[in-house]
Amino acid sequence: VPHQPLRFDPILLAEENWRARGWDDAARGMAVLTSVMRAQQILLSSVTDVLAPYDLTFARYEVLMLLTFSSTGSLPIGKIGARLQVHPASATNAVDRLEEAALVERVANPRDRRGVLVAITRKGRKAATGATAALNDQVFSRLPLSADAMDQLFESLRALRREHGDFETPP
Amino acid sequence: VPHQPLRFDPILLAEENWRARGWDDAARGMAVLTSVMRAQQILLSSVTDVLAPYDLTFARYEVLMLLTFSSTGSLPIGKIGARLQVHPASATNAVDRLEEAALVERVANPRDRRGVLVAITRKGRKAATGATAALNDQVFSRLPLSADAMDQLFESLRALRREHGDFETPP
DNA sequence: TAAGATTGACTCTTCAATCTTC
DNA sequence: GAAGATTGAAGAGTCAATCTTA
Numbered sequence: 001v002p003h004q005p006l007r008f009d010p011i012l013l014a015e016e017n018w019r020a021r022g023w024d025d026a027a028r029g030m031a032v033l034t035s036v037m038r039a040q041q042i043l044l045s046s047v048t049d050v051l052a053p054y055d056l057t058f059a060r061y062e063v064l065m066l067l068t069f070s071s072t073g074s075l076p077i078g079k080i081g082a083r084l085q086v087h088p089a090s091a092t093n094a095v096d097r098l099e100e101a102a103l104v105e106r107v108a109n110p111r112d113r114r115g116v117l118v119a120i121t122r123k124g125r126k127a128a129t130g131a132t133a134a135l136n137d138q139v140f141s142r143l144p145l146s147a148d149a150m151d152q153l154f155e156s157l158r159a160l161r162r163e164h165g166d167f168e169t170p171p
Numbered sequence: 172v173p174h175q176p177l178r179f180d181p182i183l184l185a186e187e188n189w190r191a192r193g194w195d196d197a198a199r200g201m202a203v204l205t206s207v208m209r210a211q212q213i214l215l216s217s218v219t220d221v222l223a224p225y226d227l228t229f230a231r232y233e234v235l236m237l238l239t240f241s242s243t244g245s246l247p248i249g250k251i252g253a254r255l256q257v258h259p260a261s262a263t264n265a266v267d268r269l270e271e272a273a274l275v276e277r278v279a280n281p282r283d284r285r286g287v288l289v290a291i292t293r294k295g296r297k298a299a300t301g302a303t304a305a306l307n308d309q310v311f312s313r314l315p316l317s318a319d320a321m322d323q324l325f326e327s328l329r330a331l332r333r334e335h336g337d338f339e340t341p342p
Numbered sequence: 343t344a345a346g347a348t349t350g351a352c353t354c355t356t357c358a359a360t361c362t363t364c
Numbered sequence: 365g366a367a368g369a370t371t372g373a374a375g376a377g378t379c380a381a382t383c384t385t386a
Binding site: 249285 | 367368369370371378
Binding site: 012032041065082154159161 | 196
């Protein structure tokens with residue numbers, strides 16, 4: 001996004017505007033939500049830059065890693081969508097692109113003829129290995145936060161995800 | 172996103188897979204980044220639902236609030252893009268949609284004939300008021316996090332934004 | 343009837359190219 | 365030449381509708 005840095009924090013300023021209107025009980029929530037939006041934009045942009053040489057998007061990279069971690073190297077396309085929490089149409093689209101690049105193959109599912117298995121190819125494994133090395137080195141291990149801040153961030157966002165019903169909370 | 176809740180936290184599981192491969196120094200960063208992505212998806216979905224009756228997206232709502240907070244009720248379109256940290260083309264698109272709905276007007280900029288001023292209309296102010304009340308009530312004041320967790324989250328994400336160069340850090 | 347997957351329509355975002363004005 | 369704004373093209377996401385199979 002081509003812009004000069006601002007001389008002030010735009011989200012903090014918005015929060016002040018909120019409080020000036022008497023919306024004190026919502027001001028911090030607005031600021032937190034907006035911060036998450038902006039952080040996502042920043043992080044996705046970093047990831048996108050690193051993945052560009054591999055002709056991968058983050059969504060397609062996630063599909064590849066899911067297959068890498070599966071015992072057979074293949075999964076039903078519906079499972080992929082569920083694990084990645086995206087719409088079935090998005091999973092179809094991601095697999096389309098990966099298949100065009102020969103990183104995965106669609107295989108008939110012998111246990112359910114409605115279903116489609118997505119299998120990672122040798123080329124797909126190579127791409128996943130290279131992309132992971134690049135992401136680990138250039139992004140994941142270099143977030144500008146202390147270990148404590150990362151842990152707090154992870155736990156707070158995990159609570160948010162849990163409350164939203166992303167996953168069951170073990171008893 | 173139409174899916175059953177998972178019986179485990181998919182991000183925590185991914186982090187375990189990372190560590191199992193010896194990528195310990197990147198595992199938590201991967202988990203944090205993925206959590207931010209997912210949290211953004213959840214929060215944006217909540218906001219989108221609440222704004223739907225007003226025929227507004229979050230991006231268009233943000234434009235409206237920026238104009239509401241400006242002293243004259245109008246801003247150059249370039250300033251809007253800079254404040255919202257989006258591409259100029261996105262600002263143009265958002266203003267197009269708002270103008271179609273008669274929530275803003277494009278006005279010639281008397282100080283720079285290259286520029287365009289975007290002015291909020293009476294109808295735009297009404298929409299902003301209603302949408303803000305709904306968002307404050309249904310989303311911003313109801314995030315499922317403690318006040319402490321919200322403050323920690325905000326500060327961590329603020330550090331991330333600052334490091335990325337979103338805004339200048341006062342001396 | 344319901345579930346798995348795909349398709350087409352629509353929205354939003356970015357980028358590159360263009361046009362006008364500084 | 366550089367800056368402000370717009371346009372068209374391409375990518376990725378959701379939704380509603382559809383087709384096949386369970």
